[in-house]
Amino acid sequence: MSEQRDESISNQAISREVDTYTGSKTTAHIISHTHWDREWYLPYEKHHMRLISLMDSLLDKLEQDPDYKSFYLDGQTIILEDYLQVRPEHKERLEQHIRNGRIFIGPWYILQDAFLTSGEANVRNMQIGHRDAERYGNPSKIGYFPDTFGLVGQTPQLMLQSGITNVFFGRGVKPTGFNNTVSDRGYESSFSELLWTGPDGSEVLGILFANWYSNGNEVPVDEAEAKVYWKRKLDDAQKYASTGELLFMNGCDHQPLQLDLPEAIRTAQKLYPDMEFIHSNFNDYLTSLKRASQRQLSSVKGEFRSQRTDGWGTLVNTASARVYLKQMNQLGQVMLEKVAEPLATFAHLLGQAYPHHLFTYAWKTLMQNHPHDSICGCSVDEVHREMVTRFDKSRHVAESIVDESIEVIAQAVDTTGFSRFGEDALPLVIFNTSGWERSGIVSAELEVVRLYFREGYTLEEASHRAKKVDLSGRVLVDSEGGPVACKVEDLGLQFGYDLPDDRFRQPYMSRRVRLTFEVERVPLLGLKIYAWLRSNVETDSSSLFQGSRSMENDLLHVEIADNGSFTLTDKGTGCSYKDLGVYENVGDIGNEYMFRQPEGEQALTTEDLIADIRVLEDTPFLASLEIIHHWEIPASADETLGQEQRELVYYPYRQAQRSRQTVPLTIRTVISLSRNSRGVSMETTFNNQAKDHRLRALFPTEIHSGEHRVDSMFEIAIRDNEPAPEWENPSNTQHQQAFVDVSGEQTGLTVANLGLNEYEVLRDGRNTIAVTLLRSVGELGDWGWFPTPEAQCPGEHTARLEIIPHDGDGIQSGAYREAYQYQIPWIVKQTGIHEGTVAPDYAPFDWKSTELAFSSMKMNELSGDVLLRWYNMSHSIAELIIKPRTQQYDFYKSNILEEQGEDIVMDSSDESLQSVKPHEIITLGFKLKT
Template structure:
């Protein structure tokens, strides 16, 4: 007997906080919507429930204006009629970091629990593709399902679905992550509005359901049919109960239910008869024509991506680890402040925000949010470094006299690190409180002799250092127990190379007078990394700069040479914020045949750099046809506009640098963009033979094909990256790391060139109408940073990926005084080992006070993670346990015996844990 069909109608609204309207205009409509919803729910039980788009920030936004409605709202949440969570916001998947996604889930759960129970629905209705580790992240959050709208079946203009080339037989599928985690996936095959505005009158309802039933049955694997009653910013349908009764009247053989996601999932699993297709890894719509993937949001308004990279890094890789270190020393952990900073940052993470595909007003407000979040992070970093530095014993520098100025260098990455650092330091101060006149203070400070200052480490070794006099400066202290303390000072900028700073650790130096150095001898003889007129060399690499400004790198470890690196490419772009479109038959312009101006910029024993200037000309903009095509709403793939014949200058300044210990070559590119409708990329030919490449994604090194699927028609095959992309063969490879440059392409040019997008300038939003966005042309000054890292063919084992991850994280330095302390000048609280593992996070759990550490396995091989605490911890840890991304306590871990101890010889206690292929591992440590 055929089972009765059931139509599950789930009421919702997809709430983009900001998009084609600025935030506050959407905000005011949200107030109206929630007011209406509460009124409807108060009227009775016919209107059963409403899904609040999976993001708890909607509650914040509503109560910000209607705080008196909190009790009323909470009543319906606790009764299950308003369903909230599990996220804080609906974030983009590829442009936000793994830790940002974890904080998003943590904050969403925490906020939802204040009102009721978080929904366990993996909700991604409009996300522009999904990362491969999503199933594992869901499983670790107690979620066994994912509802999504993009990434599997071909999606084109206006979210229409093609009938060919499916990756799944049905809208229901099993999705498997790289670690083997599986979730039930439900694709909104007919979009998340397929049950929107259900008619009440008989004739309209008959036409509506005739079409909608056929559409859903076309993709469904069971008789449980899903209808999403809502859409973007959709007001609630208050007459839905009447519409359902009309549907029951018209189709008595079908059960129409005002449902919710848990009820739908229960029915779906109970009625499943077909074997569902298993889709593995990333969902990026690769089995499509390539025109509707929205992938070029990765390069829309690149300045936002750069600010986001910095903001995420400052919180997850600097502020949290330093606050954790200070916490171990007895200081309070700033939970609320960090949550506030994270929330402010995450408010920029919805897809229409971080993707840069909204109107200009939206992105102006985002800049302010990025600044606010970063300022909080900087304040917390300053407080933590002061607390830690105060505990460092710097009394060893007493022998250098009263002018000794200790400096503590912090390595907040998860690996030992060397590199060039710099900071501004006060060589002398006079406080206003001491009664000096302004004239006396200026005179005394200007009289300070800086000519014989040198840098020494704790053992008295002279460290090559550049000291730049910044002259007379004003400053102030903000004590916790007194009014602000202004001072006049003589400030210097010091620059030097620090070596072998332990993971999570610190190392202490001091700027001293050479005359006060009790150690015999003189500063080490100055050496140089320069080789010839246009070359640099260290123990790992040889760099040579060509006449056209490109450079060649020879990897001394493998003997492999990489040529023509750093050529710039420029083409037109007549697309929009969502998608790139090069004018038909346009030939790309490059700097390949352009003579560059080249000069030595820096020559020290620890760093060499060259300045390369390209005086270039590019077209001013697209021609007049583009404006006409935009106004006529011509779909961007079909546009015929070309570039203007008027040329304007584009001067590109590139600084190519190599440090003494550097395993890569760093380049910094700066230019003032005054052109419109174009794209600038940096090209890095690898000349390596490989059909695939590896790319950093969320908690994963994903493997992708260089050549797109046969269905792909778009001439462009640009893709998302986070920290780096790597092309490699058996015994050689080239990693290109970046700071906030999320778009790349491996070109089909016979050289496997890695092309990194630096800037993409367009003039319209590009969805469902004409929304001009002149600020998306990105006029003005821009700076971009990249590191080129050769390796032996295995990016994980060789350390190339570690170098790329460390490139993301700035060094932290703090000036302190000469004083006693219980921390040694070279110190770290933790150590760990694990082949193929990448460190991700160090923070403190708000509820338990436990210290939480997270790693992920970069490889498909299992690995043993060993981690230990040092004697630097005043209160030793007693217990370690395996956790998940919600930081819930799991299996208690075995404490290693003396016989089992590893090379982590400084440890007081040591544990280990077995990690699986591509596993995300969180460990809690309790005192």
Template sequence: MESSDKSIKPQTAHIISHTHWDREWYLPYEKHHVRLIKLVDELLDRLDEDGEFKSFFLDGQTIILEDYLQVRPENQERLQKHITEGRLLIGPWYILQDAFLTSGEANVRNMQIGHQDSKRYGEPSKIGYFPDTFGLVGQTPQLMKQSGINNAFFGRGVKPTGFNNTVSDGGYESSFSELIWEGPDGSKVLGILFANWYSNGNEVPVNEAEAKEFWEKKLADARKFASTGELLFMNGCDHQPAQLDLPAAIETAKRLYPEMEFIHSNFPDYLKAVEDVMDHNNLSTVKGELRSQHTDGWGTLVNTASARVYLKQMNQEGQVLLEKVAEPLASFAHVLGKDYPHHLFTYAWKTLMQNHPHDSICGCSVDEVHREMVTRFDKSRHVAETIVNDSKRMIAEAVDTSGFAAYGEEVLPLVVMNMSGWRRTGTVSVEIDAARLYLREGFSLEETASRMKDIDLNGRELVDDQGNTITCQMVDLGLQFGYDLPDDKFRQPYMCRRVRLTFEAVQVPALGLRAYAWVRRANAELPIAPESLLQGDRVLENEAIKVVIHDNGSFTMSDKASGMTYRDLGVYENTGDIGNEYMYKQPEGEQALTTKGLQANICVLENTPYRASVEIKHDWEIPASADDKLDEEQRALVYYPERKAQRSSDTVILKLRTVISLERGGKGLHIETTIDNKAKDHRIRALFPTDLNTATHHVDSMFEVAERNIEPATEWMNPSNTQHQQAFVDISNEKAGLTVANFGLNEYEVLRDGRNTIAITLLRSVGELGDWGLFPTPEAQCLGEHVVRMELIPHTGDGITSGAFAEAYQFQIPWVVCQTDVHEGAIAPVYTPFEWESQELAFSSLKMNEQTGDLLLRWYNMSQQSTDLTIRSTIPQQYFYKTSILEEESHPLSSEEKGSSALQISPCEIVTIGIRR
């Protein structure tokens, strides 16, 4: 389809030089790094020569500058010159991240750090760039608008893409390669689809005969989809060396097509040209997520969500530790007088985000890449843990624990901190030192050890700030070695007697704390123990739910609020997988194996007043691998949907150990599964039938609870319809619902089995990268032990108003506990610096802005309706203000009382509130 503009105005070919720079993929990072140095060296030489080579887009975002200058620091001024002159375009991101596997806050930090780094050289390119992202989340338009970006360039999500990124001529949701993309909140940006991929102008010939053949095809391909005469040609591809003779190639094109204009362009100029002539009324509007749902389903790359699950778990741990623990704790500590470690947060976030490009976090690279990722995850986590430890000690020292002095000298206070956005009750476990003897005291090692072993642990109990005795389990961990690292002296080693205390912390405020103490009290009266949560070894029950375990290890769960009973929960499924790191493919005709007919060994692990746990074990005989045909087909580069391999007749024992736990005040059932994997080429899922009749379901995505259809579009041919999730997936009707929360398990499927079963992928084992060649990845078989965690949360039909979604979000966030001593302090034993009211808002972040010193809090509206937010703070302040994700200063919000503010939040809005102090 062609617009009338094209018959009136001359056409322009905008040729944009770039290279799609995957930092690591089919080669390890450093091998790509060496190629990057060579590329930028040659590019700088060409830019230095004269102005014929107009510009180049650094597709890899600002991290490319760091990577290059790490080896070539002497060229910083040359880079600066060309960036300042607009010939090297940088940013706005730090890295090109995957969308569905990285958190909302990670995407915000990516944009913030990309802008900060860009401004050291000039201004960031206001280009929403997603050339090869494996689908795009629905809130992308809102994130772009809040970043001052009115566009999004992307290659996937609305158009079929197949083997080696070949693209189809038809069958996508937009009439043109230009479209309006609208987010769930109503934000709109101009979408530019790389309809002929981001390499449609690659290697433009200088020779006239070759150029004639090249341009006849390329111009025709672009005209098929463009709504205007402004045609976009991307001169580059994956790790493509810059075409340094492009000016000469453009001169050839001009001679061949004098009626057209050929320019060495850039994204800002191209966008302006399109906007000047585009008729918005001609464009299609595409709403929400771009997940390639209107395709045959074979090229979506969705199963990267389950490739190398261990990476996803490490990433979730790293993200949560930074955004949900370290940043709010450091903000709290800063209010108390401690410096906020901006430099450490930037370093930790950058190190974590180096694992966020799609070929990295998606687990679809060679083994060497993912080994290095594990090290980066560890490095980022170690920095975050250090910030957490420093911050929590500062906070604990400010809590007034002097009330515990009434119990005598042997008092060991501890402070429980809840960094989630909701009041919280749950089981807490903490290790504390019952006594400590420093080696500096001069005793021999033998005497030091003896004194610690002789410490009497009897006659102790846990109390809260009101003097109530708290039921607590103590485990003696015996003699332990430790050390302090003071700021003003040499390290201080010690020996101690350490114990582990486990108890139920009740009603700890959101972003707040509650103090307890382990004390010695003569003739202490133990609290009256409530009834056991266990009935025999097969039934667990609290006030909310009842769980009955069956001989095969599955269980039935009854929700007392809704009256709904869920059956056959916790059955495991195993199938062959003859696909690759990108996509799952079950062998043709194979019947899935399940544990439904397998006897389980069941025993009680824990029976305390606050929690009961039951262990379920399976020894499951499954095929050892695929048969030999898979190797033949991989070597022949047979496209994975067309493979005929089956599973081997050889078998191995897959050992499953499942622990299900119910807490006294819990809203859900916790599940921890340990998998000892000795098989290859297969997939393991946990199945949770809901038996709820509904056509749609809800799933946690980036800053959004997205609604998706259970039945795929009519174009969908793939028997599998797996999808991405972050914290949870939920199926509900008007009376009941079941939310399945997970930790780092990013793939699920709602089965079309008549029961609307939620299937959570726990492990997927494959042996090749896939895509454009044969790249063996034996470590992607994920042999060895893996531990996964989930929570089943039944509710009354609305995940927001019932609190099920809040429970699922809290499942992600660890408790923080710090031992301290008896002292006076400015903070009450039960305290939070913030309070707010809004059931529909999910709390996302508390951090400090480096430039202004302001505190920034962020929420997002989970609902499709407007809601009111009232926030109060006891922190000394001048005023509240509303800002964007870039945290620009803004005008004060009106306030009826000091220390509070109220405002209306639009449907699906991401809202950031600043506190000027």
């Protein structure tokens, strides 16, 4: 076995000498816990009721039995909220046991999925978990990931920045198959203890639950039963452990408390007098582990994605289960971290109070959807219905914060430059919260007239007057008065109302228009103003069309083929990418966790379909083509699948095929090119009436490369196109966040997405990037038969992508910046003509660095300081230059917990030059000078 381990370590795991042995006694550390999925195979409230019973019994046990030493509360403080929501009278009892070190809480708010939640969501999770835990005592400094479906590469750095030097986890490095069974070959780590190194060099001690986080569950009190139990359990633990300090987890999913554990420990001690059995905790276990001999631990680097397995048990296809949830999550995260927080910070710098309490509420509501069984879409239907409501609630809070913030900012902008055009000029403030200077297409609704009913108008009079408003003779201009090409749509009469702070609601009738235009070079984290006004100045009337099916700007040329696919030519490199946007459809006889294509099935594609194609938009700043595919696909799997599901046939062994009955699948695609864009946008809409299938969009790159790059949490991860030798699954789908990229020496293609978290780089000789748009399945999977008809995702769906060619370097070319900006909506606010302290083209901060990606701007609740965060996308040292535009600050380095670190000296021009290590996550604090 040792030879197999040494061979498997090779490049991924390098042996390293650590502490020498200091003792010979074997100790069994038994840690009581329960892994609490808030919702999964039962709806939330049914799990919730069981949690109340567990916590009641735990408090009673701790008070009645001093030999029941302690309990680990699953690393997530939300359990406290859930319990006290029903049992507020037990708060003092709970707090007493936490402060006495008998209940360990934190460090997280919830146990989140790693790959489907954003970097900032993970930071807020750690921040809120620490803050909530500190109200009761000290947060547990345990990096706890018991059941996470793999782990991102930046986890070690995030742990160290949180003051945590360890990670306890259940998946990602050791071969894991059905029901979490482990293989005896192909190890990535020599032992269950390992050293985990992140891309920046951060290193933590990793503890793999090699025999799962239930390996000490239900310990027998009876001697005969205990003898059999401990013989097996000790052999299993010693098989993987590097020391005599053996870890046994006494608990499992929703596991009730083992009330007779002290008696069971005494039985074990009687049977094995030469060993020590203790009711332990993670802190004591780690202390003992560090004292003991660790021999040689493997140093495992980067992501934990279970690549050294047969590929059937990775649970990776949760990235495409119920895609609508992922799309709602992407929007919810972006609205908080990339829109509401920076705008509220901007407004705070103008004197507005920063709504910390609202952000905490919105983040908590959003994060209640982030546990792995929730955001992964692998629960029963009732769970995911409730998630939709939470997503809406969190987003509504974010939108309310945005509305209040932009009102404050807009009122502070000096728009008097438009007064020379007359009193009926209608100014607009355009906000760019992306963190980079930005150009792009903006669509804004504008009120031309508003008539309040309080002014004595009847409904008929208000409607009549609003209809008579003349919309002709108006143009859009920038802050200098220069004309801007603009498309105007008359939206007609619109009812609306105000909700003033000092009076009853104020209804009105208005006349609105929608303006669509291209803005240019809006400053990062800043604003720019425009106005729609009366003028006889003529605007541009050119076109981006070069024919009925071809579009072109200074950077790109797009040509649509008869089958609806397109060829994209990068004028800078001269490279053309053909057959982009072909759709692929295959059967799926798997479940919410894993995709399984029927054996021997040939994929259906739109390659041989003739599409309906027409011009949709033709303006000087935007060209769009509409493409319609009329397709017939199988209605579902055949009857065999239902039988196999009920009989719990493991999905790789299923024999079901697709039905011969077909249903229509009409796909509407809009391909758009704007005047200054670096990429081509693609919007796909369809009404799904089929079951048991998967729909993907294909983007052949024709680039010769054995690896690709993908956006992950605070990292551009590099992954091999070919899976490991152990991989047997024909599919090699993976997780992404904002984009995936295939690059060569001089060419590259980046495909950005909005909430489409699953992709595959096909082994088809073309390095085709395949992005999953929909996956329809009818069962949860895992340990039983749980039908999930709503996971078939019937009805209307929309998917959005941007295809960005570049010169082979996604960082230096700006392709990755474009992909990140694609995630973030433009924000627009209509305002009036008024004086103000904010210039018409303004941002509170300016920063420069090609290699850094901007991550967040927010306020610290305790200090009131501004916190800005970036991360280095590159493998080299980067330089960050940052300068406040107006106010004077003292700078300091911080971490993800926003703790104040070393001060930063500014130069004479109030600029700061920071050196940023490869892949470093850097947070800077800005304290107003007094």
